[in-house]
Amino acid sequence: MLYRNLLRHQWKEFIRNPFWSGISVAYAIFLVLLALYFLLVLALSGAFIGRLLTSQDPAADVVRVVNQHLLSGFLLLFLGRLLFQNTPQVNIGPYLHLPISRPALVRFFSFAALFHLHNLLPLAFFIPFWISNLALDYPAFTSLSWLAGIVGVLGLSNYLVICINLVSVRRALPVWLLGGGACGLIALDYWRQWGYTNALSSAVFDSLLGPGGPVLALALLAATCLFFGLTCRLLKDHLHDEAPSEKGFTTGSQSLLDRLANLGPVGRLMALEIKLAIRNKRPRQILWSSPMVAAAGLINFI
Template identity: 30%
Template sequence: MFLTLLSHQWRSELRSSVFQKSIALNIILGLFIVYFGGIFLFLGFYLDDILAKIYPGQNVVTIFNGMLLVYFLIDLFFRFLMQELPVLAIQPYLHLPISKNKLVHYVLVKSVPSFFNLLPLLFFVPFMVTSVIPAFGSGMAIVWLLTLVVVTLLNNFLLLYFKRQMSNKPLYTLAFGITIVSLMLLDYLDVLQLQVISQAIFGAILVQPWLVIVPVLLLAGAYLLNFYFLKAHTYPEELRVHKAKEATGGDIAFLNRFGELGKLIELELKLIWRHKRTKSIIIMSAIFLFYGFIFYGKGNYMDGFGILIFVGIILSGMPMFNYGQFLPGWQSGHFDGLLTQRISPYQFLSAKYWMMVPVMVLAFILTLPYGFFGYKILLINAAALLYNVGVNVFIVFFFSVYNTQKLDLSKSASFNWQGVGASKFVMMLPLMVLPILIYLPFGLLDVPYAGIAAIGGLGLLGIIFQKQLLTFSANRFTAHKYKLAAGYRQS
């Protein structure tokens, strides 16, 4: 039955029109896989020499074991961003004499031979041959490798479960993500020493191989968790296609008081929450909130202002950059219908503006703890927030009329270049570089805080005259709306 289901899916993929259109993309993706596979294979064979040079006089296997826990946390993080859920069009099989258990097992087993599960073997196996076997023998080395494979698969099934929970229990997924980020943050701050814990866990396997049963039991639990969840959601009444209803406002009571503007914002929020690519944008924006740890607290960066302005612009502006760079492509699937509605371009852009402003303010509030690294970080980030709200939003609106490529919102953002064009890279230049250029003359005159005030003041002017700037943006949108509609039909 597994082979039959596999052949059915293979044929459906080959016969799909999408497969024919994405051959070039698949070739590029294949080259990326070969490239990264080669890097992992090289590191696997030469990692013992590299670690011996970095940590002279220390056991390379112990050092490697100390890195494994951090590696698996990073692996979970990247899986969350890029790994797709294994799927099967299960409805055509439900009326046939096929056990539902077999269908669910097939979906789960299908996820095992994935890129994320196979790639680590190119890294672990060579290191085992060059370092673990000479030190501990073949038997212990095989048990050690089996443990790493089991933990890799544990990551796989944990990720699948929490990704499936995103649709109906988002708080579970949020708690899961916060836990992973908190562990890495505690390790960065030396509150929790993951390296020592990792050495103890994986070093114990090489001394007491029977402990491999612990990750095996955890893997079995994660598999059963996925199995019973999928089995509970394969009934025909849960899979039936519901009749499409007219999208209306009113579900978010707070937005009702803003009338038509509130309804448009609510519809925008629903669009973001219901599609893969928009949700990927949210995740990527949240990750960038930790971008400051790369620069803050390090003397080389803290002594200057230019790089801190750049970081401040990114911290509060990344949600707007990620989402705004594809405007109005998010509505490309129904853009012709949008033009027939009694919605003015001013209302359309105003809803975008007032949806992004609170998000940027929230991003600024969440990054306030960076103020512990220095008071000037708070001043710079506050000025950057004003600049993003008063200037950068309208720069995004200015370049949005060049986004004429249709977006498929059902696809995630990972390895997805749809909608990415030259205008995106051109738009990023004024967004990132212009505030630094505004600061530059003040920096050369050795009055840096006047430069920060100039950036914040320019943003404040933009906020004061936001109605006029929105009107200008709306007129520009009106002049290009038919060109946008034609581009969406052709792409």
């Protein structure tokens, strides 16, 4: 009953969002058509990428060519999640003053995080690709293992990003340095054409089509469940970490802000903007994520 009421309330919150009442009908129709356009592009890309690849190389194994680049694609998706995916704290906050079980709230919104656009949009590509290239050409159990593995990777990355965002509230620097270093190594691999990233991607995702594919798919799904439990545990410990705090200002930084404030109205406005940026989570995320995005960009442009 509790979960059904929460689900109903989330739906009402979505349809009653002030965003929808503040725009014209024509603009709303445009947004819907734009979303349908992107979904159609992804679906058609997944359905016809096999024909595109075979037109360039008739002997190409479409599934294995795609498997070769999945690791890089999931990495770029992972970076997008880090920048734009919010933690369930944002949705749980309005319910904290109500007499509702905190663990139940955490479990509901942690599970609801699976239906984020970063999970649904890739499936708009992978499901048509699976239907057109695996469902008919591979045994049913093998093709289902591949699809389950893809779903497991998406779910695992979803909860891994949430865990990283929760942990990085208090320890941001080590997390972002580790992520930036990993992106730099992959970009260096593409630049030097060593092929380690593609080989690792092929080894992982081609294994889903082999005899051990079901075991690997189950392992990925089990890891997703494990990180779901870890997310729930971390979320209960970090429910109030979003509150702004003055702890981020050292004596040196505060003196610098005071000097700016003494320069007149413009200086005071600059000091205020700096304070707001430091206290807000999103600017901090963008600051630490910028080196990772720059390194990942080398994958496509070098």
